[in-house]
Amino acid sequence: MNRRHFVRTAAALPIINAVAAEKPKRLILRSSWQTVNIGDIAHTPGVLALLEKHLPxxxxxxxxxxxxxxxGEMLAARFPKVKVIRGEEVKTAFEECDFLLHGSGPSxxxxxxxxxWxxxxxxxxxxxxxxFSGQQNSKSKTQPPVKTIDVLSAARFVYFRDSVSLELAKKMGCTCPLMEFGPDGAFAVDLQDDxxxxxxxxxxxxxxxxFLCCIPRLRNTPYWILPEKHAAIDEKKDSRNKSMMDHDGKPLLDAIVSVIKNTDLKILLCPxxxxxxxxxKDMLYDKLPDDVKARVVWRENYWLTNEALSTYRRSAGLFGHEMHSPIMCIGNGIPAIVCRWAxxxxxxxxxxxxxLGDWLFDLDKEEExxxxxxxxxxxxxxxxxxxxxxxxxxxxxxxxxxASMAVVKKVW
Structure with missing residues (x-):
């Protein structure tokens, strides 16, 4: 399917009349990417909370x-009215639902x-x-590849979670009638496990x-160490991780030591x-001086988004190498500092x-x-x-x- 056909098909959609408007409005949210990361989990309850509030x-x-x-159980407890669809239920939803919303995510x-759809x-x-990085194309055994830019162009709207993505899409020729900056859905998460x-x-x-929360990470997530991922080790990425661990850990180590020596706060190292x-443990906790380590807690177990967010709400703030815990913090009025790299x-x-530009640091730049x-x-x-x-x-x-939910409300 070429771009002209794809865009023309979407543009030729019938205008819903007054009679159709009286029917129950039904929407499919395509989301929930993986569960080994509380940030990837957070996209879904965030957007669901927005839909619940603005499109009840x-x-x-x-x-x-x-x-x-x-x-699944956590989402069902918070959103009991939301039906989860799989298999044949998806086919039925295609027939009964009016609109598909692709949820927040890394791409x-x-x-x-x-x-x-x-x-x-x-x-x-x-x-x-x-x-949007400009690299992705869909692949199918029965259909020719479809360029991401064409799929975005045929959407009713596209909200990009960072302005860099928005500008890249425009530069690459995206013709979607409404393209704007729209925050990551995880800002709206309201889960809790107090x-x-x-x-x-x-x-x-x-x-x-x-206490402050601190989250370290490696340059590349080593999913190959997780049994459920069934992934072979990526030697190149593993080598890069090891070579940069001390470099990337140093600003966090310095921050931890400075907080302990200059305030009465403690530090929680969490994932x-x-x-x-x-x-x-390897990057930070084991390298701390004993007098500092006495006021640092290392969390050794994974947690879900609800417990994590309840913990963040009780903290004085968060800093580290990750993105979505800071997002959830700011969404709940908790200060958060982000460190990033190439x-x-x-x-x-x-x-x-x-x-929050002055709370964002590029660790590839020595001055930052x-x-x-x-x-x-x-x-x-x-x-x-x-x-x-x-x-x-x-x-x-x-x-x-x-503002963006008002747009979603008008698509029917």
Whole structure:
């Protein structure tokens, strides 16, 4: 299928008349990418919470990739009205639903399914809160490849979660009628597991508002160490990880030592994905001086998004190499500092887009690396100022959500 045909098919959709408007509105949310990362988990409950708030009259059906590790149960408890569809249920949903919304994510993750929806139904679709790198094409055994830019062009709207992605799409010729910056859906997550969070904090002597969370990571996520991924080791990526571990860990180590020596706060080393408990121990905890280590807690077990977020809400802030824990923090008014590098996508630049550019550091730039520790200490010491800064960013994000959800509401 060539681009002209694909765009023409989408553009030729019938205008829904007043009679059709009286029918129940039904939407498929294509989301839930994987469960070994609390950030990837967070995309789905974030967008579901937005749909629940802004489109309460719409019946939402979730078409997931993966809901294992207790994630399905967690979502069902928070969103009991949302029906999860698989197998033949997807075919039925194609017939009954009016619109497909591709959820927030690192790319147009389910591009092949978006194409399948458009070809099978001729009904409209939209894309909500993604990063675009310009590299992806859908592959099919029965159909020729479809370029991502063509799929985006035929959407009713595309919201990019960082301005770098938006500008790249424009530069590559995307002709979608509505393309804008739209925050990552994870900003809207409102999950909680206060009981587990409180039990963990009590066990480890962490008091409300008297600790910072720190999340380290490697340049490339070593999924090959996770049994459920069934992945062979990538020697090149593994070598890169090992060669950069000390370099990338140093600003976090310096920040931890500075916080311990200059404030009364403690530090919680915690993970965003299932590979990072060991990373936290190897990169940071084992390298700390004993007097500093006495006020540092290393979390050795993975957790789900609800417990993590309940913990973040009780902290004084967060810093580290990850993206989605900071996103969830800012979405709840908690200060958060992001460190990034070349191996990551452009997602980190969303911090500039929401007014937090001075809490974003590129660790490939020595002059920025040197500023991390002082910035973390400043964030920790100025509790009121840091909180106000986080709240201002949160307000900007929520206003963007309200505007984009108003657009989603008009697609029928």
């Amino acid at each position: 009259e719409v019946e939402v059906r979730l078409w997931p990739s993966n809901l294992d590790n207790g994630v 147009l993750v389910a591009q092949a399914d978006v194409v399948k 458009s070809q099978a139904t001729g009904k409209p679709y939209g894309v909500y809160g993604i990063t 009981e587990k969070a409180e039990a963990f904090l009590k066990k480890h002597g962490l008091e409300h508002g008297k 965003e994905d299932k590979t990072q408990m060991q990373v936290g 191996e990551q996508t452009s997602k980190g630049y969303m911090w500039r887009d929401i007014g 690396l040197q500023k991390v520790a002082a910035t973390v200490v400043a964030m920790a010491k100025d509790r009121a100022g840091s909180k106000a800064k986080a709240e201002k960013a949160r307000e900007l994000v929520m206003n963007k959500f309200a």
